[in-house]
Amino acid sequence: MQKSSLYLLSGLLLLLILLMLNISLGSVTIPLKDILASFFNAEVEKETWRYIILDYRLPKAITAVLVGSGLALSGLLMQTLFRNPLAGPYVLGLSSGASLGVAIVILGGAVFGGVFSTLFLSKFTLVIAASLGSVLVLLAVLATSFRVKDTMALLIIGLMFASLTSAVVSVLSYFSPSESLQKYIFWSFGSLGNLAWQEVFILAIFWLAGVIISIFCIKNLNALLLGEKYAKSLGTNLKQNRILVILGTGLLAGSITAFAGPIAFIGLAVPHLVRQVITKSNHLVLFPAVALGGAILMLICDSIAQLPGSNLTLPINAITSLIGAPVVIWLLVRKKKLYF
Amino acid sequence: MIKETEIKPILQAQELAIGYADKIVAEEISVEINAAELVAVIGINGSGKSTLLKTLTGNLDPLSGKVSIQQKSLKDITVQELSELISIVLTETHFSQNLSVEELVALGRQPYTNWLGQLSSEDKKAVQQALQLLELTDKSQRKCGSLSDGQLQKVFLARAIAQETSLIFLDEPTTHLDLYHKIFVLKLLKELTRKTQKAIVFATHEINLALQLCDQIILVNQGKIIQKTPEELINSNLLQELFPKDLVEFDAASKSFRVL
Structure with a gap:
């Protein structure tokens, strides 16, 4: 236990360092003392710097932490619930479900017009639609998972749901005006930077709700490591636990996708990367470690996306895939078996 | 076998009928499992061993009759309470x-x-x-x-x-093991019943070993479920009728099955 707390502490320290690094990077170079000064409301050389730090870079960094930790946690929850080391919010189609929700809000509003569009305008509806989309896809995958015992079949079913939802999105976009289509395409690139404080706040509320629900699943998730029959013999209420896990992951993956776009591989890769360092399977230890790991990896990806020293910002989704896909392939081709 | 300690019943089933909505597997079952006993459940494939175990562990409702654990009806025991009464060992990997x-x-x-x-x-x-x-x-x-x-x-x-828990159920604990380890596990189970006063019930295909090591045997065969001690079972005619007689027969003198 003490060794794990040491790891957590150093992870926390690393997170803080990366957070500072992330804030200090960007198209405008701002000296460290002015960055600190803008935090503590002290004298800053240029007033625009304060604005850049407090209203652009800080919310972006916080979003990165929320997005990374939330996706990594939902990956961990999925892997244990399905007892499948390759499960994750992206591969199981949760992100696609959320995309469908968002597409219905952005594109459907234009297609159906009238009351529909005014009803769907606010950010809250976007998040709720995305969360609903995730939960629905998750329920569908879960329903089919009872019929297939095969690890690979489950992933293919996830893929099928993903292509099903993207087909619906294609149909919607075919009928949409170019303006809303552009809006949707930009959203689908994924971005951490376009969030105002108010939106970060909404995301944080959904994140917190998802995390709290997941914390109540920790004990049951440990029992599920042995399989459902053992879990039941240990007094686990399987149905209730399933509902809580679905709700928790749906809220996390849905709200994150609504604000940051579909982001791949963080949910799948981070739990495995963390298991390389922390050898325990107890979710009480894994849970904070995976959350920290996700936040750290996301901050790194976002710092790379800035392309230090240039005016360009690359789509975050591309960066996580560029880093995440090779990591997953490496984990798979190693001789060591991949565990859940 | 004469037991030194007083007999303490842990699980009792009377007038039990087990099976599924569309199919009765066995009727008129009475089973009694006492503390510190090693009990084997034997029977041919598909005879209803696992249906019996599912019913006794509360994972399947009996069609009629009742199962009680420590004088309390299984129906009135919640999943949480049951987890303090019964533990299981499965073949699941x-x-x-x-x-x-x-x-x-x-x-x-x-x-x-x-x-x-x-x-x-x-x-x-x-x-x-x-x-x-x-x-x-x-x-x-x-x-x-x-x-x-x-x-x-x-x-x-x-x-x-x-x-x-006072009861441990095991589903075929000796599959995938060689003969030495089969005996090792079963002797270990017997030792545990003596050391911990727990009752251990296991389903098995190792009839020869079960006859030598267990205190009680529950025989599941053709819709009948009978509980006897190994001696009673050997002296009865029941084992002779367990398998079709073309390949194997039970030899009461050596207490084992023989290939014909």
């Missing part, structure tokens, strides 16, 4: 191989831990005792993925012991 031996055994303490599953000092003591009992202390930090089938069987047994 789809569990996390990343668990260490100690972690897996500690999961047996779940019925007693708080909402986060944190182990109290009492829980830790129970885990260490279970590890000691099965001589696993030196392997406690090993990953379950690196263990042999026989060792893994011991780990799952230790987990069931740590759960501190």
Whole structure:
């Protein structure tokens, strides 16, 4: 236990360092003392710097932490619930479900017009639609998972749901005006930077709700490591636990996708990367470690996306895939078996 | 066999009928399992062994009759309460191989831990005792993925012991084991019943071994379920009729089955 707390502490320290690094990077170079000064409301050389730090870079960094930790946690929850080391919010189609929700809000509003569009305008509806989309896809995958015992079949079913939802999105976009289509395409690139404080706040509320629900699943998730029959013999209420896990992951993956776009591989890769360092399977230890790991990896990806020293910002989704896909392939081709 | 201790009934079933909505598997069953007894459930494939075990462990409702554990009807026992009365060892292999031996055994303490599953000092003591009992202390930090089938069987047994239930049910604990380890596991079960006063019930195909080692045998055959001691069973005609007579016969003198 003490060794794990040491790891957590150093992870926390690393997170803080990366957070500072992330804030200090960007198209405008701002000296460290002015960055600190803008935090503590002290004298800053240029007033625009304060604005850049407090209203652009800080919310972006916080979003990165929320997005990374939330996706990594939902990956961990999925892997244990399905007892499948390759499960994750992206591969199981949760992100696609959320995309469908968002597409219905952005594109459907234009297609159906009238009351529909005014009803769907606010950010809250976007998040709720995305969360609903995730939960629905998750329920569908879960329903089919009872019929297939095969690890690979489950992933293919996830893929099928993903292509099903993207087909619906294609149909919607075919009928949409170019303006809303552009809006949707930009959203689908994924971005951490376009969030105002108010939106970060909404995301944080959904994140917190998802995390709290997941914390109540920790004990049951440990029992599920042995399989459902053992879990039941240990007094686990399987149905209730399933509902809580679905709700928790749906809220996390849905709200994150609504604000940051579909982001791949963080949910799948981070739990495995963390298991390389922390050898325990107890979710009480894994849970904070995976959350920290996700936040750290996301901050790194976002710092790379800035392309230090240039005016360009690359789509975050591309960066996580560029880093995440090779990591997953490496984990798979190693001789060591991949565990859940 | 004469027992030194007083007989303490743990599980009783009377007038039990088991099966599914569309199919009765067996009727008029009475079973009694006492403390410190090793009980084997034997029968041919598809005879209803697992239906019986499912019913006795509360995973399947009986069609009629009742099962009571420590004088309380199984119907009135919640899943949580049951987890303090019955522990199980399955043949299932789809569990996390990343668990260490100690972690897996500690999961047996779940019925007693708080909402986060944190182990109290009492829980830790129970885990260490279970590890000691099965001589696993030196392997406690090993990953379950690196263990042999026989060792893994011991780990799952230790987990069931740590759960501190008066009843342990095992589903075919000796499959995939060689003859030596089959005997090793069954002797271990017998030893555990004596040391811990727990009742251990297991389904098995090892009739020869069961006849030599068990206190009671529950024979499941053609819709009938009969509980007897090994001696009674050998002296009865029941084992002769267990299998079709073209390939194998039971020889009462040597207490074993012989190939014809």
